[in-house]
Amino acid sequence: MNKSLMIAKYExxxxxxxxxxxxxxxxxxxxxxxxxxxxxxxxxxSSPEDLNLGxxxxxxxxxxxxxxxxxxxxxxxxxxxxxxxxxxxxGTNNEKYPIIKFTQYSxxxxxxxxxxxxxxxxxxxxxxxxxKTGIVESYVIGKLTDIPKKExxxxxxxxxxxxxxxxETLQRVKDPITFKQFSVETTGEVSExxxxxxxxxxxxxxxxxxxxxxxxxxxSGYLLQSVAEEKExxxxxxxxxxxTPIEMLTGKIVGLGSVGLLQIAIWLSVGFAGLxxxxxxxxxxFLLILSLAYFILGFLLFASMMxxxxxxxxxxxxxxQLIPIFTFPAIAPIFFMQxxxxxxxxxxxxxxxxxxxxxxxAMLIRMGVSDVPLYQIAVSLIILMVSVYFVIIISARLFRxxxxxxxxxxxxxxxxxxxxxx
Amino acid sequence: xxxxxxxxxxxxxxxxxxxxxxxFSVDQGEIFGLLGPNGAGKTxxxxxxxxxxxxxSGNIKVFGKDLDPNSKDRIGYLPEERGLYKKSKVIExxxxxxxxxxxxKIRAMENTVNLLQSVEMLELKDKKIEELSKGMQQKIQxxxxxxxxxxxxxxxxxxxxLDPVNTQIIKNIILEQKKCGKTIILSTHMMEQAEAMCxxxxxINKGMIVLNGKVGDIKNEHRNNSIFLExxxxxxxxxxxxxxxxxxxxxxxxxxxxxxGHDVQSLIEDIVTRVRxxxxxxxxxxxxxxxxxxxxxxxx
Numbered sequence: 001m002n003k004s005l006m007i008a009k010y011e012x013x014x015x016x017x018x019x020x021x022x023x024x025x026x027x028x029x030x031x032x033x034x035x036x037x038x039x040x041x042x043x044x045x046s047s048p049e050d051l052n053l054g055x056x057x058x059x060x061x062x063x064x065x066x067x068x069x070x071x072x073x074x075x076x077x078x079x080x081x082x083x084x085x086x087x088x089x090x091g092t093n094n095e096k097y098p099i100i101k102f103t104q105y106s107x108x109x110x111x112x113x114x115x116x117x118x119x120x121x122x123x124x125x126x127x128x129x130x131x132k133t134g135i136v137e138s139y140v141i142g143k144l145t146d147i148p149k150k151e152x153x154x155x156x157x158x159x160x161x162x163x164x165x166x167x168e169t170l171q172r173v174k175d176p177i178t179f180k181q182f183s184v185e186t187t188g189e190v191s192e193x194x195x196x197x198x199x200x201x202x203x204x205x206x207x208x209x210x211x212x213x214x215x216x217x218x219x220s221g222y223l224l225q226s227v228a229e230e231k232e233x234x235x236x237x238x239x240x241x242x243x244t245p246i247e248m249l250t251g252k253i254v255g256l257g258s259v260g261l262l263q264i265a266i267w268l269s270v271g272f273a274g275l276x277x278x279x280x281x282x283x284x285x286f287l288l289i290l291s292l293a294y295f296i297l298g299f300l301l302f303a304s305m306m307x308x309x310x311x312x313x314x315x316x317x318x319x320x321q322l323i324p325i326f327t328f329p330a331i332a333p334i335f336f337m338q339x340x341x342x343x344x345x346x347x348x349x350x351x352x353x354x355x356x357x358x359x360x361x362a363m364l365i366r367m368g369v370s371d372v373p374l375y376q377i378a379v380s381l382i383i384l385m386v387s388v389y390f391v392i393i394i395s396a397r398l399f400r401x402x403x404x405x406x407x408x409x410x411x412x413x414x415x416x417x418x419x420x421x422x
Numbered sequence: 423x424x425x426x427x428x429x430x431x432x433x434x435x436x437x438x439x440x441x442x443x444x445x446f447s448v449d450q451g452e453i454f455g456l457l458g459p460n461g462a463g464k465t466x467x468x469x470x471x472x473x474x475x476x477x478x479s480g481n482i483k484v485f486g487k488d489l490d491p492n493s494k495d496r497i498g499y500l501p502e503e504r505g506l507y508k509k510s511k512v513i514e515x516x517x518x519x520x521x522x523x524x525x526x527k528i529r530a531m532e533n534t535v536n537l538l539q540s541v542e543m544l545e546l547k548d549k550k551i552e553e554l555s556k557g558m559q560q561k562i563q564x565x566x567x568x569x570x571x572x573x574x575x576x577x578x579x580x581x582x583x584l585d586p587v588n589t590q591i592i593k594n595i596i597l598e599q600k601k602c603g604k605t606i607i608l609s610t611h612m613m614e615q616a617e618a619m620c621x622x623x624x625x626i627n628k629g630m631i632v633l634n635g636k637v638g639d640i641k642n643e644h645r646n647n648s649i650f651l652e653x654x655x656x657x658x659x660x661x662x663x664x665x666x667x668x669x670x671x672x673x674x675x676x677x678x679x680x681x682x683g684h685d686v687q688s689l690i691e692d693i694v695t696r697v698r699x700x701x702x703x704x705x706x707x708x709x710x711x712x713x714x715x716x717x718x719x720x721x722x
Contacts, residue, residue, distance in 0.1 A: 234505035241499035242522040
């Protein structure tokens with residue numbers, strides 16, 4: 001067997017048996033599922049508390065019901081005509097939803113007193129100039145008690161428009177827009193965009209991009225660690241008497257790259273299986289192949305840089321301090337996500353999707369939000385490939401001279417000299 | 423047959439000459455000592471032999487040709503700075519290192535078991551390296567050096583950190599390998615070991631060769647023209663002899679230095695007739711003394 005392959009196999013097996021790897025690979029999807037489930041569970045078990053609100057209406061034009069049930073965005077109440085259209089839904093799970101009770105007061109003093117004695121959770125004052133300003137004052141004890149704004153707003157609208165407009169208009173005022181999206185193809189064909197289409201177009205590349213980033217980082221991090229460990233434990237010289245530094249670097253990159261591929265394959269299959277199951281999505285094979293290409297190239301780029309860093313720095317700790325130099329530019333697309341999504345054809349987005357350190361993630365995100373021309377994808381891949389080629393050559397030089405240097409880290413000038421000459 | 427040959431090899435680091443134009447060769451089946459004080463350039467020389475670093479100028483031939491991957495597989499190297507994967511199991515690590523030297527897995531496994539048995543460590547084969555004592559780890563490192571049955575064994579300070587028992591075990595393995603016709607290059611600054619084991623030595627200091635040859639020849643060459651003598655009788659009766667240059671008293675015995683051109687043999691004949699001899703010995707310097715003398719001489 002080829003020596004590089006032997007090293008690759010050894011590194012692969014060594015890494016996948018590591019506790020950190022197993023924890024990360026299996027734990028990450030679990031963590032994700034938990035994050036999605038916990039709010040649902042929490043929402044089901046501990047609903048917000050019931051409130052007992054007093055109110056003083058200085059405009060003398062509002063009339064609140066005795067109590068309302070807060071149920072998502074809808075209010076159920078028998079008191080006001082026109083809000084009873086959803087009543088048939090009421091009572092199904094009524095006891096689970098918090099109730100707000102309203103009591104009208106004529107003066108502030110008695111409301112304040114009841115708040116002090118604990119009868120009230122808080123009280124509201126609707127000032128005389130409410131119509132002009134829209135201000136409603138709320139008084140609560142201590143820190144802010146969560147008074148549901150949406151429900152109150154609906155109550156106000158109900159009151160303001162009562163008897164002035166018909167029932168349908170009232171409902172429309174409360175919920176004026178529901179978007180229904182259509183996408184017009186270049187052929188002129190119009191198709192309706194459903195939720196699953198949006199997810200497919202946006203969420204998949206986005207998700208893939210993020211996972212790609214994490215996976216590239218973890219596996220190239222393993223590479224850094226493995227080189228630094230060999231240097232620190234001084235096994236390096238024994239290895240170098242059997243293999244060349246290039247064979248070693250290649251073996252490590254292949255071995256640990258496979259670890260990364262395995263990891264991202266597990267993540268994506270869990271993620272996609274979930275999405276396919278829940279939203280009945282179909283996966284675009286082109287996107288999948290492209291993700292793979294970006295992963296492999298992105299990994300090669302980062303891994304060979306990490307290899308050089310590991311070889312040059314004197315210890316594990318020192319090398320870890322150097323990582324941010326590489327991770328920071330790589331994370332940049334995530335920081336500028338807003339720009340990438342809103343202006344996918346803008347200069348910055350364009351730059352990120354071409355610059356080799358950011359292109360794997362940025363391009364996938366761009367593809368999610370717009371139709372990136374094929375030639376741009378090709379250009380970004382070519383730039384990436386060329387950079388990988390040069391970075392590997394330079395890293396291999398640094399790797400060779402760096403491995404046997406102990407003690408002092410070489411100065412920048414020396415590093416540059418090694419880059420040129422090896 | 424010449425196994426290894428260096429020709430006008432030089433190497434410098436940041437403009438400082440570490441190895442300055444050295445040439446020597448090592449024959450098959452000998453134990454060749456590479457000696458010198460710390461920082462003399464021993465390790466650099468070894469690394470160049472193994473193609474771990476490249477010489478700046480000069481030629482290095484191993485097994486009669488330029489170093490290639492195949493000949494690298496026929497060399498076993500125990501570096502001075504050595505360590506192992508702490509988390510790996512003994513047997514897995516040894517088999518892996520043997521495979522990196524081009525062995526098949528089955529052969530590697532066989533050799534590992536045999537060698538572990540020979541140092542009585544077979545029962546530790548499934549232990550992790552970090553669970554072993556330092557001495558045991560060193561033995562494992564030594565096994566790793568010869569696991570693939572190399573024709574040329576290069577060991578750099580193999581005895582450092584070993585207790586006398588383990589030193590003896592390693593020494594015996596080295597001598598055993600020599601018996602099998604293997605060539606051994608032993609780099610050390612422990613002169614007693616070198617003197618006891620080596621057929622030939624090369625001493626370097628500050629990157630240059632200061633001694634090169636058979637141990638016996640070197641010692642003869644550096645012998646003072648003197649004898650040690652312990653006797654009963656009158657010292658004055660000896661002092662009068664005209665071939666004597668000088669006499670130094672060392673407590674129970676004296677050291678007699680001869681004038682140039684005179685032979686120890688005839689001196690002894692003269693002394694025998696004058697005093698009663700208890701002990702007589704030609705003074706032969708140890709390698710250690712030669713080493714110190716040369717290193718001091720060069721630096722002064």
